[in-house]
Each structure stands twice: as C-alpha cells, then as structure tokens.
Amino acid sequence: xxxxxxxxxxxxxxxxxxxxxxxxxxxxxxxxxxxxxxxxxxxxxxxxxxxxxxxxxxxxxxxxxxxxxxxxxxxxxxxxxxxxxxxxxxxxxxxxxxxxxxxxxxxxxxxxxxxxxxxxxxxxxxxxxxxxxxxxxxxxxxxxxxxxxxxxxxxxxxxxxxxxxxxxxxxxxxxxxxxxxxxxxxxxxxxxxxxxxxxxxxxxxxxxxxxxxxxxxxxxxxxxxxxxxxxxxxxxxxxxxxxxxxxxxxxxxxxxxxxxxxxxxxxxxxxxxxxxxxxxxxxxxxxxxxxxxxxxxxxxxxxxxxxxxxxxxxxxxxxxxxxxxxxxxxxxxxxxxxxx
Amino acid sequence: xxxxxxxxxxxxxxxxxxxxxxxxxxxxxxxxxxxxxxxxxxxxxxxxxxxxxxxxxxxxxxxxxxxxxxxxxxxxxxxxxxxxxxxxxxxxxxxxxxxxxxxxxxxxxxxxxxxxxxxxxxxxxxxxxxxxxxxxxxxxxxxxxxxxxxxxxxxxxxxxxxxxxxxxxxxxxxxxxxxxxxxxxxxxxxxxxxxxxxxxxxxxxxxxxxxxxxxxxxxxxxxxxxxxxxxxxxxxxxxxxxxxxxxxxxxxxxxxxxxxxxxxxxxxxxxxxxxxxxxxxxxxxxxxxxxxxxxxxxxxxxxxxxxxxxxxxxxxxxxxxxxxxxxxxxxxxxxxxxxxxxxxxxxxxxxxxxxxxxxxxxxxxxxxxxxxx
Numbered sequence: 001x002x003x004x005x006x007x008x009x010x011x012x013x014x015x016x017x018x019x020x021x022x023x024x025x026x027x028x029x030x031x032x033x034x035x036x037x038x039x040x041x042x043x044x045x046x047x048x049x050x051x052x053x054x055x056x057x058x059x060x061x062x063x064x065x066x067x068x069x070x071x072x073x074x075x076x077x078x079x080x081x082x083x084x085x086x087x088x089x090x091x092x093x094x095x096x097x098x099x100x101x102x103x104x105x106x107x108x109x110x111x112x113x114x115x116x117x118x119x120x121x122x123x124x125x126x127x128x129x130x131x132x133x134x135x136x137x138x139x140x141x142x143x144x145x146x147x148x149x150x151x152x153x154x155x156x157x158x159x160x161x162x163x164x165x166x167x168x169x170x171x172x173x174x175x176x177x178x179x180x181x182x183x184x185x186x187x188x189x190x191x192x193x194x195x196x197x198x199x200x201x202x203x204x205x206x207x208x209x210x211x212x213x214x215x216x217x218x219x220x221x222x223x224x225x226x227x228x229x230x231x232x233x234x235x236x237x238x239x240x241x242x243x244x245x246x247x248x249x250x251x252x253x254x255x256x257x258x259x260x261x262x263x264x265x266x267x268x269x270x271x272x273x274x275x276x277x278x279x280x281x282x283x284x285x286x287x288x289x290x291x292x293x294x295x296x297x298x299x300x301x302x303x304x305x306x307x308x309x310x311x312x313x314x315x316x317x318x319x320x321x322x323x324x325x326x327x328x329x330x331x332x333x334x335x336x337x338x339x340x
Numbered sequence: 341x342x343x344x345x346x347x348x349x350x351x352x353x354x355x356x357x358x359x360x361x362x363x364x365x366x367x368x369x370x371x372x373x374x375x376x377x378x379x380x381x382x383x384x385x386x387x388x389x390x391x392x393x394x395x396x397x398x399x400x401x402x403x404x405x406x407x408x409x410x411x412x413x414x415x416x417x418x419x420x421x422x423x424x425x426x427x428x429x430x431x432x433x434x435x436x437x438x439x440x441x442x443x444x445x446x447x448x449x450x451x452x453x454x455x456x457x458x459x460x461x462x463x464x465x466x467x468x469x470x471x472x473x474x475x476x477x478x479x480x481x482x483x484x485x486x487x488x489x490x491x492x493x494x495x496x497x498x499x500x501x502x503x504x505x506x507x508x509x510x511x512x513x514x515x516x517x518x519x520x521x522x523x524x525x526x527x528x529x530x531x532x533x534x535x536x537x538x539x540x541x542x543x544x545x546x547x548x549x550x551x552x553x554x555x556x557x558x559x560x561x562x563x564x565x566x567x568x569x570x571x572x573x574x575x576x577x578x579x580x581x582x583x584x585x586x587x588x589x590x591x592x593x594x595x596x597x598x599x600x601x602x603x604x605x606x607x608x609x610x611x612x613x614x615x616x617x618x619x620x621x622x623x624x625x626x627x628x629x630x631x632x633x634x635x636x637x638x639x640x641x642x643x644x645x646x647x648x649x650x651x652x653x654x655x656x657x658x659x660x661x662x663x664x665x666x667x668x669x670x671x672x673x674x675x676x677x678x679x680x681x682x683x684x685x686x687x688x689x690x691x692x693x694x695x696x697x698x699x700x701x702x703x704x705x706x707x708x709x710x711x712x713x
Contacts, residue, residue, distance in 0.1 A: 132662075135671070135672075136665075136666060136669040136671050136672040136675075137669060137671050138665050138669050139619050141420075141609075141619070142613060142619065142665055143665070145609070145661065146658045146661040146662045147658075148606070149606075149654045149655075149658035149661060150654070150658035150659075150662075152654050153652060153654025153655030153656070153658055154655060156652070156653075156654060156655075157652055268485070268488065271485070272489060275482070281479060281482045312496075312497075312501055313496075313501075314492070314493040314494075314497055314501060314597075315493065315497075316493070317489060317492055317493025317496075318490050318493035318497065320489050320490065320493075321486050321487070321490020321491070321493065322490065324485065324486050324489060325490075328472075328482055328483070329476065329478075332476055332478055
C-alpha cells in the first residue's frame with residue numbers, strides 16, 4: 001500500500017515520515033522479537049554471568065533443547081501463513097514418538113527403516129486433513145481438532161504405557177555431537193536448522209512459497225488470479241504433517257522413549273512461537289525467521305527459569321501468555337496504522 | 341415437491357428441523373447401549389436418590405452442557421472462546437484455595453464468598469476476552485488463546501502447583517450433592533439453560549446476538565451496540581465456564597490447576613457443532629447445543645458400556661467428529677450422495693423448488709470456481 005504512494009513517478013506531498021515508514025514495515029515484528037531476544041539474553045547474562053550463563057554452550061543449548069519445537073513451529077508457520085491453523089501438531093509428535101519406539105523396540109526394525117515410515121505417516125496424515133479441509137470446505141479448526149483426537153487416540157492404541165528405547169543406534173545418534181569450535185550441537189539441532197533453511201528458501205524463493213503468501217493474504221484474489229488454491233492448501237497441511245512427524249522423531253531422539261502423553265499441548269507452544277515471531281494469524285504476512293526468534297524467546301524463558309531455580313514451571317506458561325498478548329497487541333496497532 | 345404426498349412432505353419437514361439430526365444421533369447412541377446393558381433405561385431409587393445410566397449421563401455431562409451453552413452464544417457472534425478450560429481451572433483453584441484457608445470449611449458464608457470470588461475471577465477473564473475481541477478488534481481465536489496459555493499457569497500459581505483438597509459439606513452440594521432425589525448440578529444446568537433460552541428467545545437479545553454474528557458492521561450501522569453485545573457474550577461464556585469449574589472441583593473436592601477442565605473447550609466446540617450451530621456465526625440453537633453435549637457424554641458412556649477398550653476412546657471420538665462434520669458439509673453430501681440429495685438436505689427453508697435447488701447444487705459442483713463471486 002505504501003509502496004504505490006512512494007513511486008517516483010507520482011510524487012506525493014504526504015510522503016510518510018521516517019517513523020511512520022518504519023512502523024509500516026512488515027519486518028518490524030520480526031525485528032522486535034529479535035531485539036527482545038537480545039535484550040532478554042543480555043539481561044540474563046548480566047544476572048547469571050557468574051553461574052556460567054556466558055558460556056557459548058548455553059546459547060547452543062537453546063537449539064539442542066528446542067530443536068523439535070523449531071521444526072514443529074516451522075510447519076505451523078506454513079499453515080498460518082496460508083490463513084489456516086493446525087491443532088494436530090502436538091498429537092502428531094506424540095504419535096510419532098510412540099510409533100517409532102514401538103517399531104524399534106517391539107518389532108525390532110532398524111531405525112533407518114523406521115524414520116522414512118514415520119515421516120510418510122505424518123505427511124499422509126497432514127495430506128488427509130488438507131484434503132478434507134479443501135474438498136469438503138470444513139473449517140481447518142474442526143478438521144485438525146479431529147486430527148488431534150485421532151493421533152492421540154492412536155498413541156494409546158499402540159500402547160498405554162511408555163516405551164523406552166534402548167536401541168544402540170538410536171542412543172549413538174542421540175549422543176552424537178557436532179563440534180562447532182566453541183561448543184557443540186546435537187543432530188536434532190542441526191536437522192532443525194536445516195529445516196529452517198529449507199523453509200526459508202521455499203517460502204521466499206519458490207513459486208509454492210509465493211502461493212502460500214497469496215492464499216493467506218486473500219484467498220479469493222488468489223483464486224481469481226488462477227493460482228492452484230486447492231493443491232497449495234493441501235500441500236501446506238502435508239508440509240505441516242511432515243514437519244510434525246520430523247519434530248516427533250527429533251523429540252524421540254531427545255528423550256529416547258515413546259509415551260502416549262508426550263508433547264501434550266505442544267501445538268499451543270508452536271502457535272505461540274509463530275505469533276511471537278511476528279506472523280499474522282490471519283495469514284499472508286510473516287517470516288519463518290521470526291518463528292526462529294519466537295522459539296528462541298520461549299526457550300530462553302525456560303532456561304532463565306532453570307537458572308533462577310526458585311521460579312516454578314508455571315511461570316513459563318504465564319510468561320508465554322504475557323508475551324503472546326504483547327505481540328498480538330503490537331501487531332494490532334501496526335495493522336490499523338497501515339489501513340489509515 | 342408437487343408430486344410428493346403429504347406424509348413424505350411432513351417427514352421432510354421433520355428432517356429439516358434443526359434438532360432432527362442431533363436428536364436422531366442421541367437416540368441412536370442411547371439405543372446402541374440396550375443390547376449390552378438391558379436395564380439401560382431403568383432408573384431406580386436408592387437412599388432417597390435416583391440412580392441410573394440416564395441420570396449419570398446428565399450428571400457427568402452437566403459441566404460440559406454449561407460450557408457449551410456459553411460457547412454457543414460466543415460462536416453465534418462469529419467468535420470462539422478457547423479459554424474456557426483455563427477459566428474452569430482458575431475458578432476451581434481460587435475457590436478451593438479460599439475454602440481450604442478457612443478455619444471452618446463447612447461454614448456456608450465462607451463457601452458462598454469463595455464461590456463468589458471464583459466466579460468474579462471468571463467474569464474478569466470474560467471481560468478481558470471481550471475487551472480484546474470487541475475493543476481491540478483482535479481475532480477471537482487469538483485473543484482467547486492468551487488466557488488459554490496463561491490461565492493454566494495462573495491456576496497453578498494459585499494452588500502453588502499442588503492439588504488442593506477441601507472438605508466442605510456445602511461446597512460438595514453443587515457438583516456431587518443431591519436435592520429432591522436428583523443430582524443438584526442438574527438443577528443448576530436447568531436454571532442456566534432456561535435463563536439463556538428465555539433471555540435469547542423471549543427477548544430481542546438472541547436476535548441481536550445473531551445479527552452481530554451475521555454482520556457486526558451492518559449491525560452497528562443499524563444501531564445495535566455490537567461491541568457491547570460481544571463483550572456480554574464473552575462474559576456470559578466465562579461465567580458459565582466458572583460455574584462448570586465450581587462443579588468439577590466440587591465433584592472431586594479438589595482443585596487441580598493442571599488437569600481440571602483439560603480439553604473441555606474442544607468438547608464444548610464439538611457439542612456446539614453437533615448441535616447444528618454454524619461456526620461462522622449468525623445463527624444458534626441452545627437446544628441443539630444441549631443435545632450435542634449429551635451426545636458427547638452418551639458417546640463416552642457408550643464406549644464404556646459396550647466394552648470398547650478405553651484406549652480407543654479418542655479414536656472413536658475422532659471418527660464421530662469426522663462423520664458428523666462431513667455429514668454437515670453441504671459439499672460432502674453433494675459429492676457423495678449426489679446433487680439432488682445434497683440439495684434436498686442442504687437447502688434451507690422449503691420455499692425453493694427442489695428442482696431449482698438441485699440445479700444450483702449441480703452448477704456449483706460442476707464449476708466450483710464460480711462460487712467466488
């Protein structure tokens with residue numbers, strides 16, 4: 001909107017001031033989140049520097065401990081950018097841990113065979129939900145809610161008790177360290193960063209990515225432009241299902257067991273990370289890099305609470321809620337300013 | 341339609357009634373139980389209380405009915421309230437922690453004060469939701485997400501992460517006590533439902549709510565205070581959730597910030613959808629919602645009585661959700677049962693000739709791109 005008024009051919013006397021232009025910038029929420037993360041990190045650094053917070057490994061641990069959340073949140077970013085929502089993420093992660101643990105421990109399949117199977121199941125689950133959402137025009141909220149019930153139920157069908165994984169390949173993979181000079185990353189963290197990079201490329205440099213933004217921005221216009229709206233929608237949910245399954249695999253590596261109650265409510269964490277990362281829940285506006293910062297902020301809150309020692313776990317929820325609120329209000333003010 | 345006889349047109353009128361499908365599903369579910377427990381419908385008297393499967397379905401379903409009734413009005417304005425589960429937890433936590441601090445837990449005044457405090461907290465949550473949605477213009481699903489995420493943390497903060505148990509006779513009444521041979525909670529539910537129905541159908545309030553849900557801006561232009569209506573429905577929904585929270589914590593005599601009312605928002609939304617209220621807003625049916633909530637509770641009971649292993653409970657539920665939603669989707673009916681059937685059950689009101697309706701359905705099916713305009 002502001003781009004048209006600023007074209008050199010039509011000099012506008014009401015050229016927005018620098019501050020107004022800055023406020024209208026779509027990247028502002030992402031930068032705000034990044035700034036918030038930096039401030040929180042510096043603040044924590046000042047407070048806990050004698051407790052070893054300054055070690056680079058503490059920073060790298062943010063990726064190690066939240067790699068699975070990052071992957072899940074990247075999948076959710078696709079869905080939210082397209083204007084939908086996916087509530088089945090947490091159950092899908094729980095189901096994947098169960099599925100993997102069951103196949104590896106009870107059926108004796110090698111993990112190399114199980115990984116593609118789990119990913120295929122996740123992608124297929126996402127595809128099914130996308131298919132129903134597009135073809136029968138049922139709201140994504142309800143369809144993915146059914147998905148939430150279904151996958152949580154399937155966890156319990158596999159086994160009511162948790163299955164711990166004692167497989168040697170899995171534990172080798174889980175304990176593998178990728179050295180970075182000043183510290184190390186786990187395989188899960190590396191995979192998460194690769195997923196982030198791929199998602200960044202897909203969203204900003206491919207036709208599919210532009211379609212996701214277009215459909216989220218205005219579905220009717222996208223359809224009138226002749227974009228393959230149905231295919232894109234189904235693909236978005238497939239991507240989310242795939243990412244959830246991958247997040248489930250990383251979670252399995254991280255925790256080395258399958259449990260029917262793993263990752264309960266993680267869809268909320270993922271959605272919160274996406275929103276804190278500056279993506280509009282109405283779709284069409286946001287960056288996957290913002291999601292990275294959203295996940296890092298949530299992870300940092302968790303580590304601060306760990307370092308504080310006296311704070312209890314429920315402060316994580318309250319802090320997440322307060323941050324969520326703050327970012328929703330910031331976004332709200334920004335979008336109203338753009339309209340006027 | 342001209343060729344059809346009177347009986348078939350009466351049948352058609354019956355099947356078109358908005359309560360037909362929910363009630364049919366409920367009756368079907370109830371009948372499924374009979375082969376497994378022959379005395380399913382019998383209600384017997386013991387210790388001056390009525391016992392029986394039907395009574396327990398209503399008893400265990402009452403918190404869900406309450407939450408779902410509140411949710412119906414919110415959904416009718418085109419919104420959604422995800423925070424009800426957290427409100428249930430907060431109310432229970434606050435009330436129980438206040439009662440447990442009392443020297444005499446059985447004192448009626450203390451219990452009433454505690455319940456008042458809990459409900460006040462619920463109303464504050466509702467006001468906050470309403471403020472965000474109506475004043476700040478934030479999407480309801482996001483606005484209520486805040487309390488959904490933070491609320492459980494607050495509830496755990498109140499209870500200090502513990503499960504607070506209380507031992508109070510008067511408090512036990514609301515969720516687990518009996519009055520006039522029936523569980524007391526049934527009366528609470530009946531009063532709330534009756535008040536809601538009277539307020540929305542005997543006054544213009546229901547119409548105002550529906551008009552706000554249909555088009556908030558247009559309603560505002562014709563002079564309806566749509567913002568005030570919206571705030572009101574969120575407060576009402578939170579209040580219903582608060583009462584449900586009292587019931588749940590009273591029934592177990594304990595407040596569990598982590599698990600009280602877990603996923604009740606999803607069940608409540610499901611009940612509303614099964615009851616035939618469109619998630620898009622603009623029309624609602626409180627009766628349908630009550631039936632929908634009973635369907636969900638009966639489904640749970642049925643799963644136990646017919647001996648489905650409890651672990652497949654959720655899969656079963658997912659299957660029912662999918663089937664109900666697919667049946668409600670006009671596009672699905674048109675695709676699966678053919679255009680004529682889809683149009684017959686999809687068209688609202690009998691004024692349209694069946695042939696014309698079938699034609700439009702066929703046209704939309706043949707050229708889905710035309711729907712945009």
